[in-house]
Amino acid sequence: MVREHLADMVEQGLVTPTGLISHGRGEAFDYLMGEKTIAPALEAERAAAAFLLKAQRPMVCVNGNSVALDPKGLIGLAKAVPAKMEVNIFHRTEERMEQLIAYMESQGAEGILGRNPDSRIPNLTSDRALCTKEGIYDSDVIVVPIEDGDRAEALIAMGKIVISIDLNPLSRTSKVASVPISDEITRAVANITRFVEELRGNDAEIERIIGSYSSKATRRDTIQCICDALMSEFKED
Amino acid sequence: MVREHLADMVEQGLVTPTGLISHGRGEAFDYLMGEKTIAPALEAERAAAAFLLKAQRPMVCVNGNSVALDPKGLIGLAKAVPAKMEVNIFHRTEERMEQLIAYMESQGAEGILGRNPDSRIPNLTSDRALCTKEGIYDSDVIVVPIEDGDRAEALIAMGKIVISIDLNPLSRTSKVASVPISDEITRAVANITRFVEELRGNDAEIERIIGSYSSKATRRDTIQCICDALMSEFKED
Numbered sequence: 001m002v003r004e005h006l007a008d009m010v011e012q013g014l015v016t017p018t019g020l021i022s023h024g025r026g027e028a029f030d031y032l033m034g035e036k037t038i039a040p041a042l043e044a045e046r047a048a049a050a051f052l053l054k055a056q057r058p059m060v061c062v063n064g065n066s067v068a069l070d071p072k073g074l075i076g077l078a079k080a081v082p083a084k085m086e087v088n089i090f091h092r093t094e095e096r097m098e099q100l101i102a103y104m105e106s107q108g109a110e111g112i113l114g115r116n117p118d119s120r121i122p123n124l125t126s127d128r129a130l131c132t133k134e135g136i137y138d139s140d141v142i143v144v145p146i147e148d149g150d151r152a153e154a155l156i157a158m159g160k161i162v163i164s165i166d167l168n169p170l171s172r173t174s175k176v177a178s179v180p181i182s183d184e185i186t187r188a189v190a191n192i193t194r195f196v197e198e199l200r201g202n203d204a205e206i207e208r209i210i211g212s213y214s215s216k217a218t219r220r221d222t223i224q225c226i227c228d229a230l231m232s233e234f235k236e237d
Numbered sequence: 238m239v240r241e242h243l244a245d246m247v248e249q250g251l252v253t254p255t256g257l258i259s260h261g262r263g264e265a266f267d268y269l270m271g272e273k274t275i276a277p278a279l280e281a282e283r284a285a286a287a288f289l290l291k292a293q294r295p296m297v298c299v300n301g302n303s304v305a306l307d308p309k310g311l312i313g314l315a316k317a318v319p320a321k322m323e324v325n326i327f328h329r330t331e332e333r334m335e336q337l338i339a340y341m342e343s344q345g346a347e348g349i350l351g352r353n354p355d356s357r358i359p360n361l362t363s364d365r366a367l368c369t370k371e372g373i374y375d376s377d378v379i380v381v382p383i384e385d386g387d388r389a390e391a392l393i394a395m396g397k398i399v400i401s402i403d404l405n406p407l408s409r410t411s412k413v414a415s416v417p418i419s420d421e422i423t424r425a426v427a428n429i430t431r432f433v434e435e436l437r438g439n440d441a442e443i444e445r446i447i448g449s450y451s452s453k454a455t456r457r458d459t460i461q462c463i464c465d466a467l468m469s470e471f472k473e474d
Contacts, residue, residue, distance in 0.1 A: 007254035015243035017257055024261020025268075028405065168265065170467070220471045227464040230407070236455045 002069070011069040014099055016091050019065045022146065024169035030179075030184050032226045033167075037191060040221035041183040043213075048163045048179050049195030050209040051141050055161070058083035059139035063090065066145040066165075068187060069101050071107040073189035077143070078109075080196045086135040087114035090148060092127040124154045145185050165189070169222040180215055182222045213233050241305070246305040251336055254327050256302045259383070260422060263404035267421050269463045270404075277458035278420040280450075284434030285400045285416050286379050287446040292398070295320035296376035300327065303382040303402075303422060304337050308344040314380070315346075317380035317433045323372040324351035329364040361391045378472060380429075382422050384410050402426070406459040417452055419459045 006023055009015040027230075052058045060078045062085060067074075078085045087100045097114060104112050117130035119137040128151060131137050142155060145165040149172025155162050157177050164177035165188045174180035181188050199206055243260055246252040274282070289295045296314045299322060304311075315322045324337045334351060341349050354367035356374040365388060368374050379392060382402040386409025393413050394401050401414035402425045411417035418425050436443055 003255050003258050006258070010254055014353075017247050017254070018240050020254055020257035021240050021261035021264065023241070024258035025265040026261075027258065028262040031262075031407075170268075170470075223467045223471070226383030227467055229461045230464055233407075234460065 006065075006068055009064075012094045012099070013096060013149040014103060015064045015068045018091075019068075022042070023065060023069075026146070026184075029167035029169070029182065029226075032229060033182070033222075034229060035184070037183050037187050038222065038225045039220045041181055041188070043190060044179055044181045044215075045183065045188055046199075047198055047209055047213040048143070048181060048192050048212075050190070050206045051161050051163060052081050052083065052117070052196060053144070053199055053206055054210065055081075055083075055139075055141035057139045057141075059136060059142040060085045060144055061088050061136060061147075062086070062100075062104070063088060063146060064096070064100060067104060070186045070189055071104055071109075073186055073193070074145070075104070075107060075109045076195045077189050077196070080193050083143070083145050084135050084139070085109060085112045086132060087112065088128075088131060088136060088151075090128055091128065093183060121151065121154045121158065122180075123157055124151060131153075142237050143162060144173075144177075149173050149176065152176050169219050178215060179213070180219060182219075195231065243302075243305055246301075249336070249349075251331060251340060252301045252305045255328075256305075260302060260306075263378060263383070263421075266404035266406070266419065266463075269466060270419070270459075271466060272421070274420050274424050275459065275462045276460065278418055278425070279419045279428060279439040280408060281416055281452075281455050282420065282425055282428040283432045283436075284446055284450040285380070285418060285429045286436055287443045287450075288398050288400060288416060289318050289320065289380070289429070289433060290436055290443055292318075292320075293376075293448065296373060297322045298325050298373060298379055298381050298384075299323070299337075299341070300383060301333070302339060304341060307382075307423045307426055308341055308346075310423055310430070311382070312341070312344060312346045314426050314430045314433070317430050318367035319374050320380070321376070322346060322349045323369060324349065325365075325373060325388075327365055329367065330397045358388065358391045358395065360394055361388060366391075381410075381414075382426075386410050386413065389413050406463070407458050411456060414448070415452060418458060419456075420467045 007105040029134040058081050113132045113135035118135040119131050120129040143163045152173040153176050161178045163179040164173045164186045165181045165185050166173045239460040295318050297320045350369045350372035356368050357366040378398040380400045389410040390413050396414045401410045401418040402418045403410045406419040
């Protein structure tokens with residue numbers, strides 16, 4: 001069903017054909033994790049909520065695949081924090097930007113940024129660097145679902161806390177992110193939103209979570225879960 | 238480059254959008270195996286060549302993704318054995334069948350089957366079951382690159398030796414196949430073709446390979462290779 005929906009979104013021009021290949025790569029890792037939120041992912045989602053609540057200028061950044069997969073979830077997360085939202089895409093055309101922004105507005109998004117970029121992410125060539133000053137450029141904590149490695153690195157180099165949602169725990173994005181979340185986007189966004197509501201106002205717990213969080217330990221535990229699942233079929237041998 | 242080529246093939250109607258997602262899933266496993274032929278895959282490719290040389294009615298079956306990814310390699314393999322070739326697709330329309338067959342002919346294929354199906358694979362519903370009697374139906378050893386699990390199972394139920402090329406060693410196709418090969422199609426087909434040339438006429442070696450081959454052992458070794466690669470980053474910890 002998700003696959004047919006994405007194929008429709010390609011027809012409409014919101015998702016690119018290479019976005020479908022990227023989705024397939026994610027599906028393989030989701031499959032290896034049993035198509036559920038594993039414990040290390042849940043821990044990362046809790047840390048993500050803590051960082052978002054502590055932020056001065058939190059941001060939820062969206063692209064073609066994330067808009068196609070979970071528009072309402074992403075809008076709900078931005079409203080809960082509250083955080084600004086901005087559309088930022090790899091294969092940029094003005095027409096596709098307008099389509100994605102209009103689609104998000106049709107799903108209930110308000111004040112979504114990206115139409116009139118007036119800044120650039122440093123160290124990124126091409127139109128991928130375009131962003132707004134009041135949005136991505138000035139943000140201090142940024143959620144990037146299904147982000148490419150170059151842009152994730154460039155955002156880290158700007159000094160931001162980068163929260164990635166990327167099913168592949170070995171991707172460059174997952175390796176460089178401050179909080180890499182290896183979980184399917186719909187589940188990840190729902191969990192972060194729930195933790196935002198739970199932790200709001202509990203500053204001591206927010207500080208404790210941030211102080212004890214380790215991205216490397218989370219990634220190692222994620223990969224251990226995948227290996228255990230891979231080998232389980234042969235355990236009795 | 239492969240991704241852009243596949244996106245073009247979608248535009249032309251040879252590959253389906255869901256075929257792109259399927260390709261992405263394969264890419265993830267290829268990445269986990271280091272984008273090279275690992276030792277257990279090479280062993281499976283050698284066994285595949287032995288089974289093809291021993292066959293009475295060998296067959297190379299192709300679909301949209303395999304035609305898009307390695308037309309010349311597949312034609313070369315069929316000529317080397319020699320084996321018959323037939324187009325058999327999941328999302329079947331007469332137009333798409335004709336496009337795929339014409340494309341293979343433009344790449345040098347001769348006598349390719351599939352235009353006029355006169356048989357059905359038992360236990361399969363829908364047009365996926367359609368095949369020719371002289372081709373798929375009567376074959377005894379069949380190569381199925383990038384096959385779905387239902388059809389792989391149905392071919393096994395017909396008593397055939399099924400050689401699958403599927404990067405995911407955990408897929409239903411890999412689990413049921415007589416010889417599951419977890420390798421990228423271009424590399425797999427080139428290796429099988431080379432082994433066909435090497436083993437031709439050496440009946441004692443062909444029998445030895447077939448007698449000592451275990452699909453379960455090969456799959457277990459493949460998964461062990463993937464786990465070793467996954468954990469290598471954390472070995473020094």
